[in-house]
Amino acid sequence: MESYLAELNDAQRAPVLQKDGAMIVIAGAGSGKTRVLTYRIAYLMSKGVDAFNILSLTFTNKAAREMKTRIAKIVGNSEAKNLWMGTFHSIFAKMLRFEADKLGYPSNFTIYDTQDSQRLISAIIKEMGLDKDVYKYKQVYSRISSYKNSLITVKAYFQNPELMEADAMSKKPRLGEIYREYVDRCFKAGAMDFDDLLLKTNELLNRFPEVLQKYQNRFRYILVDEYQDTNHSQYLIVKALSDKFQNICVVGDDAQSIYAFRGANINNILNFQKDYDNVQMYRLEQNYRSSKNIVEAANSIIEKNKTRLEKVVWTANENGPRIVVNRLLTDGEEGRFVAGSIFENRMEHQMKNGDFAILYRTNAQSRAMEDALRKKDIPYRIYGGLSFYQRKEIKDVLSYLRLVINPKDEEALKRVINYPARGIGQTTIDRLTIAANHYKRSIYEIIENLDRIDLKINRGTKTKLENFINMVKSFQIMNETADAFTIAETVAKKTGLLQELKKDGTPEGIAKIENIEELLNGIRDFVEEQKELADVTGSLTEFLEDVALATDMDKDSGDDDRVALMTIHLAKGLEFPFVYIVGMEEDLFPSAMSMSTRSELEEERRLFYVALTRAEKKAFLTYTQSRYRWGKLVDAEPSRFIEEIDDKYLDFMIPQDDYKYKPLIDTDIFGEVDKSKFRQTKPSSGTPPPSHKPTEEQLQKLRKLRPATSPGNSASAGEVIKLMAGDEVEHMRFGKGKVLSIEGAGQDKKAEIDFETGGIKKLLLKFAKLKLLN
DNA sequence: ACCGTGCCTATTTTT
DNA sequence: TAGGCACGGT
Numbered sequence: 015m016e017s018y019l020a021e022l023n024d025a026q027r028a029p030v031l032q033k034d035g036a037m038i039v040i041a042g043a044g045s046g047k048t049r050v051l052t053y054r055i056a057y058l059m060s061k062g063v064d065a066f067n068i069l070s071l072t073f074t075n076k077a078a079r080e081m082k083t084r085i086a087k088i089v090g091n092s093e094a095k096n097l098w099m100g101t102f103h104s105i106f107a108k109m110l111r112f113e114a115d116k117l118g119y120p121s122n123f124t125i126y127d128t129q130d131s132q133r134l135i136s137a138i139i140k141e142m143g144l145d146k147d148v149y150k151y152k153q154v155y156s157r158i159s160s161y162k163n164s165l166i167t168v169k170a171y172f173q174n175p176e177l178m179e180a181d182a183m184s185k186k187p188r189l190g191e192i193y194r195e196y197v198d199r200c201f202k203a204g205a206m207d208f209d210d211l212l213l214k215t216n217e218l219l220n221r222f223p224e225v226l227q228k229y230q231n232r233f234r235y236i237l238v239d240e241y242q243d244t245n246h247s248q249y250l251i252v253k254a255l256s257d258k259f260q261n262i263c264v265v266g267d268d269a270q271s272i273y274a275f276r277g278a279n280i281n282n283i284l285n286f287q288k289d290y291d292n293v294q295m296y297r298l299e300q301n302y303r304s305s306k307n308i309v310e311a312a313n314s315i316i317e318k319n320k321t322r323l324e325k326v327v328w329t330a331n332e333n334g335p336r337i338v339v340n341r342l343l344t345d346g347e348e349g350r351f352v353a354g355s356i357f358e359n360r361m362e363h364q365m366k367n368g369d370f371a372i373l374y375r376t377n378a379q380s381r382a383m384e385d386a387l388r389k390k391d392i393p394y395r396i397y398g399g400l401s402f403y404q405r406k407e408i409k410d411v412l413s414y415l416r417l418v419i420n421p422k423d424e425e426a427l428k429r430v431i432n433y434p435a436r437g438i439g440q441t442t443i444d445r446l447t448i449a450a451n452h453y454k455r456s457i458y459e460i461i462e463n464l465d466r467i468d469l470k471i472n473r474g475t476k477t478k479l480e481n482f483i484n485m486v487k488s489f490q491i492m493n494e495t496a497d498a499f500t501i502a503e504t505v506a507k508k509t510g511l512l513q514e515l516k517k518d519g520t521p522e523g524i525a526k527i528e529n530i531e532e533l534l535n536g537i538r539d540f541v542e543e544q545k546e547l548a549d550v551t552g553s554l555t556e557f558l559e560d561v562a563l564a565t566d567m568d569k570d571s572g573d574d575d576r577v578a579l580m581t582i583h584l585a586k587g588l589e590f591p592f593v594y595i596v597g598m599e600e601d602l603f604p605s606a607m608s609m610s611t612r613s614e615l616e617e618e619r620r621l622f623y624v625a626l627t628r629a630e631k632k633a634f635l636t637y638t639q640s641r642y643r644w645g646k647l648v649d650a651e652p653s654r655f656i657e658e659i660d661d662k663y664l665d666f667m668i669p670q671d672d673y674k675y676k677p678l679i680d681t682d683i684f685g686e687v688d689k690s691k692f693r694q695t696k697p698s699s700g701t702p703p704p705s706h707k708p709t710e711e712q713l714q715k716l717r718k719l720r721p722a723t724s725p726g727n728s729a730s731a732g733e734v735i736k737l738m739a740g741d742e743v744e745h746m747r748f749g750k751g752k753v754l755s756i757e758g759a760g761q762d763k764k765a766e767i768d769f770e771t772g773g774i775k776k777l778l779l780k781f782a783k784l785k786l787l788n
Numbered sequence: 789a790c791c792g793t794g795c796c797t798a799t800t801t802t803t
Numbered sequence: 804t805a806g807g808c809a810c811g812g813t
Binding site: 103209276376377432435440581582583584621 | 799803
């Protein structure tokens with residue numbers, strides 16, 4: 015049972031074995047912190063702590079899922095299922111649904127995403143007749159967001175002359191009014207935004223001592239991952255919940271704090287020791303991920319920061335090759351170089367596409383990379399950016415579904431009341447909005463009572479409105495008996511959404527139809543799984559919540575073999591053998607927006623630290639001489655971060671003394687040209703790192719570091735694995751089981767499986783991620 | 789009320 | 804460069 019303890023080094027074992035009390039684990043990059051968290055939870059359970067009494071907060075839902083799976087392997091699936099594990103937002107959304115009535119919210123409240131919030135704010139600014147160039151909705155949104163994250167409610171705002179003055183000084187004296195209106199409108203719509211999920215949790219715990227007690231008693235052991243990225247609101251929640259038992263374990267790395275821009279407070283981790291009695295501090299300093307060269311280069315960067323906790327990350331790994339630095343003429347060339355280099359390295363070292371990542375500072379940089387990869391037929395996957403659920407056609411379908419659950423949802427209603435066009439124009443909507451504000455009701459309620467209010471809306475339009483309402487109602491009735499998939503399918507057809515796209519006929523329209531179909535498939539998959547889980551109910555509500563809080567990282571579209579493209583922020587917590595950090599230029603990285611203060615610049619530096627430490631084997635830094643920005647070719651200068659790394663860790667592909675100015679070779683026709691030109695590297699001072707081909711042994715080691723899922727035979731999405739009755743399989747959620755029978759064929763192939771813990775279930779093979787065991 | 793054209797602005801990062 | 808939005812014509 016406790017054999018897993020042997021898999022830990024001494025530093026890792028210590029925090030695992032301390033059962034009670036407050037502790038902080040400062041975990042350097044790649045030092046195995048997830049392992050510590052996982053085993054700590056397993057250990058607690060082995061010492062008799064009930065899974066129901068453990069709360070574990072992670073940064074992404076994906077991290078939570080993976081940890082749960084690993085824990086399930088140790089303690090068994092049925093036990094692991096009872097753990098509360100997830101992001102702050104998802105855990106407390108769940109809690110708020112239980113307690114919603116206390117705060118005056120319906121338990122089926124909507125969660126507004128950033129887009130919904132911004133649209134609403136935009137509408138409010140317009141309604142108030144304010145100048146949209148002064149009151150920029152994005153700015154207003156982030157201002158309101160930061161108030162909420164600091165627990166400054168509307169009331170608190172108006173009691174604080176300093177804040178009001180500050181806003182007045184920045185020429186926005188009416189910001190408070192916008193804030194108030196925004197909050198009112200959200201409440202009226204039965205909606206919470208992302209920040210509300212934390213703010214309202216605080217309110218709940220503060221205002222209702224019996225609720226606080228209930229959850230304090232429930233969550234006797236609390237673990238928080240990525241503690242350096244918690245904001246004030248999250249900090250207070252953790253503090254309140256852990257106050258009674260003080261069994262709290264936080265894990266983090268101040269050197270990897272990269273979310274100050276959205277309110278994360280690095281002091282939460284720096285001051286943790288003052289917040290609790292007898293805090294034990296542990297340090298994980300051995301890096302298992304990266305080569306010595308990378309670890310040391312990263313150390314040399316982070317040393318430039320002043321605010322940090324003392325810690326020395328070291329590794330016993332081999333030296334590894336130096337970090338390659340290359341300059342290209344334009345961003346197009348940069349893309350071609352990276353694609354070419356990936357192609358070569360993949361051959362030379364016999365790696366998979368999935369072993370490569372391209373990291374950038376801003377999403378806009380992905381385009382040049384995509385173009386180049388596509389030309390070379392290298393499969394890739396972009397994470398982040400416009401996520402699937404934010405696409406217009408998807409949000410349209412989801413908006414109808416949201417209305418089914420919560421017809422007061424104003425943003426959803428405004429989105430689809432006239433899409434597809436049904437003759438309800440802006441004038442009508444304006445009148446309804448004014449009436450809704452006047453009567454302090456939702457627009458939906460106004461429409462329901464049209465006959466009782468005189469709104470100068472003509473007969474024809476009234477009929478159209480009634481038809482719309484009746485359609486939504488028919489979906490609601492359906493929702494009482496049918497499952498989410500059936501409803502979603504009906505919505506797509508009956509609202510005319512699909513028809514609208516079909517008749518447009520353009521390639522974009524077709525792509526949109528395919529996206530909607532993908533969404534429907536996803537819902538069907540979701541329903542299949544939910545139906546078999548006894549503890550989950552109202553699946554449409556559940557689905558919408560999942561969607562609202564899903565990130566791009568969460569929906570892994572199978573682990574098919576693709577190069578990963580993402581921002582550095584998204585890459586936190588991940589690792590790849592080969593990492594390309596592109597756009598290493600002043601004003602881009604560090605960003606022009608983040609160079610005015612020391613702390614901003616330090617955050618950029620930590621971001622670079624995070625980027626570099628994602629690499630296991632080899633890292634590449636590229637920059638250009640000019641790059642397309644805002645549609646114009648703009649001159650660029652190499653990033654100061656390149657200079658900050660000691661030369662002995664770098665391998666310049668261009669004359670080093672000259673690296674700022676002239677290209678060594680004309681890269682215009684790279685790809686056609688003799689690539690030996692690129693091989694030449696200037697011998698630089700210091701010990702030349704062995705730049706060798708990895709031995710088979712080393713490759714094996716590399717592979718061992720990869721998540722266990724990659725080499726296995728688990729099926730990726732869409733690919734139906736070959737199964738026969740009698741096969742032993744494993745399911746991510748349900749654990750081990752035996753195939754009883756197979757039915758259907760092709761895409762509809764299903765298997766009846768007897769799971770050890772969950773009983774007999776029928777799964778659609780196309781979606782069920784099954785792993786063959788025998 | 790709808791649709792098309794042309795203009796303007798955006799690029800920092802995300803739950 | 805591209806997508807979103809406003810305005811004007813029908």
